[in-house]
Amino acid sequence: MAQYKKKKQIDVSIKDIAHKAGVAISTVSNVINETRFVTSQTKERVLDAIEKLDYRPNIIARGLRTHSTRTVAVIVPDISSSFFSQVINGIEKIARKRNYTLILGCTSFDCKEEARITNVLLDSFIDGFIFFSGFDNYEFIKKVYEKNVPVVSLDKDFGESSIPTVVIDNFAAVKSCVDYLYGFGHRKIGYISFTYDKQTTVRKRFEGYLGGLEKNNLKFDPDLVLISPEMRLHETTSTYEAVRNFLKKGKIPTAFLTVADVFAFGLLRALKDEGFKVPEDVSVMGFDNILFSQFTEPLLTTLKQPKSLMGNIAMNLLLDIIEGKEIKDKKIIIPTTIIERESVTFAKK
């Protein structure tokens, strides 16, 4: 038994307004969109009718004509992790401010799914895309970019390509962390990361680590780095296990650099269970400054990605492109800062 009419009843259309106001349909359209001059008299009558009948134009029908719906899509791997959802929040704010509707497409870190969702949306009613992919998918994004649909790549830099991009400088960011740790007298700096196959972002961080080492005349020691597919964003257990095994091997750095706050959480716990005090015995540094880095024990010193700002800037860029505004800079690099809390201190003598 159907509980609802299958078809939504559109109670009042432009026709009704025209009729009620005693004008032509086109006139109504013209006052709504301010596309032609209309005498204030007729205008008033139209506005009045709109008010009285509580009319709102149907975006669908408009979209059919204009091929635009003031709707943009953000393609993300996963909204439930803190980093992504905070960036999306920033995106959303701008969408609302500029009167666009936002659609979220979740890919679960799956390239194929990304392509599928995008294709579905592409021919439908989307004015533009923010690809906040979480993995490299250059070929695909390029393809849609070349179809002339407005696109911005967020958090992923495709180097030479002319695709509009907003990113942080991952290389410089991690390098600055190494510097920071060096400043505290650390000479044996460990590094914990997930693997960076298909992850330019993560690879650049590793290069930043190498760069920081080099700048400070520190030798790279592979025994100090743990790069493993065991690192997960949604739970600490496997991170914890991996880190504990790593610690058991006995070569302990005086400070750890971590490529995501979540890893630092697992590390903190593993360190504690192996009998190390943070930061007295070993310092720990995170990356991201997600909400919960203020909740750890000790409070996590970390590199802040300005998440909300990243979202704002990406969305503004996309909308500027959609609206045909002049774009000064298609590649925007957002600065990062280090948030000093409690988990880093001077290296033991």
Place this chain on the structure above:
Amino acid sequence: MAQYKKKKQIDVSIKDIAHKAGVAISTVSNVINETRFVTSQTKERVLDAIEKLDYRPNIIARGLRTHSTRTVAVIVPDISSSFFSQVINGIEKIARKRNYTLILGCTSFDCKEEARITNVLLDSFIDGFIFFSGFDNYEFIKKVYEKNVPVVSLDKDFGESSIPTVVIDNFAAVKSCVDYLYGFGHRKIGYISFTYDKQTTVRKRFEGYLGGLEKNNLKFDPDLVLISPEMRLHETTSTYEAVRNFLKKGKIPTAFLTVADVFAFGLLRALKDEGFKVPEDVSVMGFDNILFSQFTEPLLTTLKQPKSLMGNIAMNLLLDIIEGKEIKDKKIIIPTTIIERESVTFAKK
């Protein structure tokens, strides 16, 4: 200088397919939607043309006819907090599985904004709504429900009304927490919550606390409860301050019940800074089981809201309604469980 054509070029329409396949457009439509029988011969020709021209039907145009777009909206206050985003994740999974597109409307906990967004979407292209409001807005939701648009209310129970609803039993949940604590010998059980003005959910939790007390013959002591607007979901500082002041007053319960894990985080810290050991001196219990309750020190014992499941069930219910399936139960109550970790132990003698 416009960088893009303002109008998206729709490269291939149903007409082109019809032409290429040498059939009428209605036939093409019929094979796409399987609305009428078509000989496998013609069908093949059509499918072939679709394939060759890489055609995908335009949802907008279809929506204009059918008043349906296989798109549903979720109205949330805020996607960036862990609880909401994890539930949304569950919603999203089902949307994808059943081949619907999901739109997110964020209200920033603002009733007016909720109305605005919903109205925008209402006349446009949305087949149904999940109101995951975060505050009471019964009158408004009722209004859209009565317009015959498919609606489900998530996490908010409107009592006698016939609006389809999926919730946890907040009363029973908190009551079970009191029982749990009582079982560990606690007789002075503190309670920390935000205010519950316009928040049925939160009010019911408080009633659950009272109910639990009563059941176990414990007297209600107002000095043991802290209900304050200082409690925030996005930062601990103000929670921390409020709790510290509370502790300074000197009447310390042997266990605290907290209405959100995030509050427990602030509490944990305040307790530590006031010189209390958890759980040796005082036990702490959270509510929600958000991701980060596995990261605290000690690990947080908490009541689990099955977030993903809540999302799944709500979305399935909504889609069933949209598709006119028979609904056995319009009010679904999802059971909760207690996750035993480290922050609760036996009361001191």
Place this chain on the structure above:
DNA sequence: GTGAAAGCGCTAACAG
């Protein structure tokens, strides 16, 4: 300044 009418891409009668 305003109106009439064509048509966006599609579905759903209605014919055949």
Place this chain on the structure above:
DNA sequence: CTGTTAGCGCTTTCAC
């Protein structure tokens, strides 16, 4: 079984 045709609600020429 398949084709023709009339709209869905709106914008946009083209007339007046």
